[in-house]
Amino acid sequence: MILSALLVLVAGAAAAPLLYRWMGARAGWVLALLPLVLFLALAARLPDIADGRPIAERTPWIPSLGIDLAFRIDGLALLFLLVILGIGALILLYGSGYLKGHPLQGRFFGYLLLFMIAMCGMVSADNTILLFVFWELTGIASYLLIGFYHEDAKARSSALQALLVTFLGGQALLAGLVLLSIATGGSFSLSETLEQREQVTAHPWYPAILLLILFGAFTKSAQFPFHFWLPGAMSAPAPVSAYLHSATMVNAGIFLMARMAPALAGTELWRGLATTAGVATMLAGALLAYPQADLKKLLAYSTVSALGTMILLLGLDTVLAVKAAMLFFLVHALYKGALFMAAGTVDHETGTRDVRVLSGLAKAMPLTTAAAVGAGLSMCGLPPLVGFISKELLYEAKLAAPYIGPAVTAAGVAANVLMVAVGLIVAFRPFHGTLNHTPKPPHEGKWTLWLPPLTLALLGILFGLAPGLIDRGLIAPAVSAVRAQETEVTLKLWHGINSVLMLSIATVATGFVVFRLRHRARPAAERIAQSGPGSLGPARLYEWLLEGMVQCAKFLTHTLQHGSLRGYVGVAVSVMVAVTGAALLRVWSPAALVWDFSDLRPYEGVLLIAMIAGAVFAALSNSRLAAIASLGIVGFGVALVFGMYGAPDLALTQLLVETLTLVILVLVIYRLPRIASRSTPRQQIADAILALSAGAVITVLLLIAQNLHPEPVLRDYFVQNSLEAKGRNVVNVILVDFRALDTLGEITVLAAAALGVGGLIWLRPRRKQPEGGES
Amino acid sequence: MGSALAITIGVLFAVSIYLLLRRSLAKVIFGLMLFGQGVNLLIFSAGKMVRYRAPIIPPDATTPPAPYADPLPQALILTAIVIGFGILSFSVALIYRAYRSRGTDDLETEEETR
Amino acid sequence: MESLFLRTAATLIVPLQIGLSVFLLLRGHNEPGGGFIGGLVCAAAILLWGISRDFPTARRLMRLHPTTLIGLGVLTAVGSGLAGSLLGLSFLTGVWAGSIPWLPFVGEVKLGTPLYFDIGVYLTVIGVITQIAFALEEAD
Structure with missing residues (x-):
């Protein structure tokens, strides 16, 4: 019943803009009926609850994590619910008059109902994670409501301020609730947790749990020194201030403390x-x-x-x-x-x-x-x-x-x-x-x-x-x-x-x-207010932190995303060489490195030398055609290596891809200017040293890896089950059956690449508008 | 052949990284291509290099005649080769587009959008 | 790139290549081949046609736009996976049903979702390669 009531409110929130388009400001009157009906329904259950028979229900949500859509309305929840729904109905009525004629009034009603849902869900939740979810939802809804006059920069910044301060508390609350759940044996059920007071207060984590949860409550309920967001939030429309900042949201922290009191209260802390x-x-x-x-x-x-x-x-x-x-x-x-x-x-x-x-x-x-x-x-x-x-x-x-x-x-x-x-x-x-x-x-x-x-x-x-x-x-x-x-x-x-x-x-x-005496006392009171409790201190600190964060992000972005490919490649390769090199040095022993040329056949030697020569020539040549041709030698050499070592599928694929790559390169490369040597000799030497050390690290790594023989568990599984998948070519069976999801992902990547190429070449902003003038 | 192949792969990596550090767009493309070859060979040869037979089951048997090559790296490399082609083509298109709009193939000049 | 020799050669080779690509696709489950290799061969054939004559002709030869082909290919692969889901198995579980006892050159072809999956790969690869080549060829 509680869940369905919430869903009714969700439907109301979703329908609000449509309803507004249909019947204007009077939509608020109709929407006010929703909380009013719920208010009356709850009021009718008042005697039951006063007799100690709470309304409870539970719908599985994420059973594997013990997170349920569990609700429980006891006396505390009822008091809050009646206030939320009762004042909520009045606020909807008031909002229909206050914002009459505002073009986004329908959206306003929707936000207001969304907030109402969040509050109702929070006070009736019987699962700590669910409580947290609704808690954060109140923050999001209040962000939308405080920033409702979104053309106003001040409204936007105070909405953000309220959001950030209360979210900070929200994070602490989540941490506190998770610790609490661990301390009470892993249950997220609120009513179960509340019965384990002795266990909680005696737990070594109790101080941490209490601090975190109270931090959440204090930020939400605008306790000093986090109070500054509340006056800032006054840039909201009056109905929002009346609802959020007097009757409901700011009381969420009070509710949290009251709700948690059976488990957490009663200590000096x-x-x-x-x-x-x-x-x-x-x-x-x-x-x-x-x-x-x-x-x-x-x-x-x-x-x-x-x-x-x-x-x-x-x-x-x-x-x-x-x-x-x-x-x-x-x-x-x-x-x-x-x-x-x-x-x-x-x-x-x-x-x-x-x-x-x-x-x-x-x-x-x-x-x-x-x-x-x-x-x-x-x-x-x-x-x-x-x-x-x-x-x-x-x-x-x-x-x-x-x-x-x-x-x-x-x-x-x-x-x-x-x-x-x-x-x-x-x-x-x-x-x-x-x-x-x-x-x-x-x-x-x-x-x-x-x-x-x-x-x-x-x-x-x-x-x-x-x-x-x-x-x-x-x-x-x-x-x-x-x-x-x-x-x-x-x-x-x-x-x-x-x-x-x-x-x-x-x-x-x-x-x-x-x-x-207010006229005479005001200057003095202002002085005390500004020097004493420091009305502006925490707000300044907040601004300073926010500005600092933005500056820090700018600095990091400029440092890391500098836009020079040479820089990126240089850093990546240097890190690879340093980290892998250090790891190799740790396991280094002369015995680990086995040079074995005994089984090298003459034609294989010739092939490898040709590949090396092709690669080096491609790097040094300034002729585009010569470079492409020597790259071809490397590519076909790779295909031959695959072929010689039991991988006919790879050899075929490599051969075909190499051919197609050469076609693509020929299509494009002649439209690029001739290759020019631009680097200074010093740069070239530095690059060469980095490149050679990376090559050396790879070679040593490979020599060591070739002498390790891990158990080929996967190989045996695939080979033995290949016939069951009705295929004799195990490589293909892996591609289209055992690991078909990988392959699906890979052809999707291919599709994305091809669409990207099409987009880059075919779609492009028109350089000149027909009316003339550069765009 | 393992050790000789290890040296070859090392050279492929060294050359491709050197090329990726150039300022000329064409050389960067060549570097990308060689890098892909090096990586595929690296995965392929990171095991014992013996002249195995292909992992294909003959019609009258239930497993391939030993010794046979590990099919899993082959399946990984097969898609990697084709994807490598896709990525290379995308880079080529991107580089070409960049050249057309910047008017230079020098990677280290300041942006001069036309 | 107009050359009489190339044109004549292409006229002879391209049909053979396309036939070969289908052959490689169908036998891929048992012998070297499969969707990737078959697709590459077919795409190479289309490009050869384009190089020997011109690319618009090659595009007409395809009938479908490469992008359409890509979409068709990925959807075929996804669809083959859904068969398993519909039967209550997990996505992409192989489901086999019947076989074609004999086809020329290929022999028996078992029908099942992995084959449709491979056909999806085949179509995607053709679409991808031709799209890339056509785009780069048309770049100005």
Whole structure:
């Protein structure tokens, strides 16, 4: 069922451009039905999964390697799937309005569905290799989506940047998964691997496995210092930012950590790595977000901060922290998706995203304003929104963390204060106050532009007022899957007056002050951001590495592909002489070299001398006809040697080919200029020395080889089975039966050569156009 | 004949490599041709050189009368000879084309496309 | 290259050569010969015709364009391999069916996919050699 669902989405992705040609932007509405139906179907299975009965299926793919199309939807996968499909349907709707009239909108829908397939496949995969395949597919799909405005050089380069950074992590992930499979006895089955926690954590490779897998997770989820690709990826269209960079792809790393937690978590290394990365990212993201003026940049950096928070929570590795992480994932997807879409609508309708310009849009765009404010309040963590519950749980988990609780809580408060300020900048600044002049006169967008963000914002309020809708059914199964044990989750809006509530109030109050002070604080914050966490450092390093790689490739190409045939031949022959010569010297002994002229018959001697003379004469002669004639002597001599030594087929072939070669040479050689000696005597001597040493190496090699008598296993097999193949000429039987595939390859090469000759001579660019002028 | 043939093959290699290092296109073609001959002979004679009989089974027998030559290298060389011809022809056509478009048969001059 | 002697000689030799090439092809499984050698002999015959008269005449003699012949040859060889695949054996496995009891000069010819394969080789070689020769002859 899961595989067929994915295939339905594949069909949708393939049909998207056609559908668009047929019905225009409304294709998005139809395509949105696909994820919507899947969403509802999954939601119907929610009780089953909450009761601990996951949906599982397995189709063999590469059985010999233990790689199956195995899928398993447990609580964790379900939570992610519902977010991916639910927000995906809204994004398709939103994209139909946002990109209306764009000539490649059909392709856009296709890419979006492709990405959805990759995400769904990844979160429901039950085979580590399959998970990796989908993981990389999300990267490819996101490359296409980020670079959707492909005429824009900046969009292309940020798409490539996102691709390279996450692929780097992907390679590490693959290595980690393979090591993990070896450490657990060779199985690629994810559910089997997850049950072998003791074996994994006790394995000597555990640190390497953990580092590699976490590296993959951290690059994908934009953890410091790999965070720089995420703000860069904001050159994507708004629906892409809302989908990939808030709700789905950037959470792939979170998912990976959560998925792997049953096997990998619970060690000091896990806690140390994840909390360090999480705290650093949380603070860096918040600090970098605050001074931004671009709506999308503000949101992007705040996403970095939120991702850091989730990694930190998973790193704390307590039940409470995992609960907080799962809830925060859902809450963040809801409010950040809504805010990204609202920001996109504002951009779409006013022509700018600069918060210093935008003001007083509330009257003109009431519904977008409602969506933004609803989501913004959730981001700030105010009651009665679900963001408040989430923030309470966050503080609770941080405070309760063993040993590092106070430090982590302090960092969390600092980051949250800035997040409140950023939330206010994004959700209130553009809508509050008096209307400012904007590039386009502001007005409300079409329903497709305000309905999706408003839906997400309303869900935030709904889940805040009635947390019972999600706690037992959705969050608890996810937490159970991450902790690998049955866990109860009960969410309440009101916990009474306690230290957590005090922290919340203090955070919001301070955040409001920081928001009011933003004009004065911005320069200082910018200074801190640029000197401290080094916003540009990793990005510069990336550019420097990329440029260095290109320069290195250029240098190598120029050095190795210099275009001089003499150079190529010289290097190849010198290496052959040096390597083979060195090998020969190692086995050298006077006994190894047997000179034996005893059985040389006089006529054979004459033949060989004639061949040598012919070859030497061909090299020295400057007459074309004389050279060809003496080459003929060599060729016919070779045919005679074949004939004398039991190879009549070879002799015949050689004789015929030699004749034909001479015909070809005569056809062409007289159209080439006379042979001229161009090399200097010094060059000639150097070449001669190289050529003679190569000849000497070959002769010695051959003399040694002639005295080795390996067991002729193949010969005996072919000879003894030749009659079974109904042939008495064993050479021919080998050619057309035993090794016919080789022969097939060889006649194909011949065909290619002949087609090449025909192409070189018959097809050629016309030198002069009829209209005149050189081409 | 083994040792004498080894010397001959060595000479073929030396001469062909010398020719491949020339600057004149015609000489490079000759070098390619000789190189092919040398390689085929090298494979052929990289075993004990005895005047074997051809590996052909007489009508009244099930195996060829010993001693017979190894058929496998023969099958390899047979296709190698024909392919060598194909490659040589392709090189000749390429060289000819290059000569026509560059206007010189000197391999070491800078490109002067006409 | 017009020469009465060459023309007369070619008129006599070329039919013999073509006959010889078929003979070499068919007996190749049992005696020296086969697709490669047969193809080379036949191609040499066509070139001899071209040299003794002119190449357009030789092309007309062939009826098929060399490129077509090459394609036909490779397809024949591939097709002979597919017979094995269709029978559930691996690609290019020899399948034998019946024989022609006697042909002049050749004797018994056993019919089987290796023979068709060799015919494919024969056609390819003819196509390749003539294509190369015609192309180089026409080069300006």
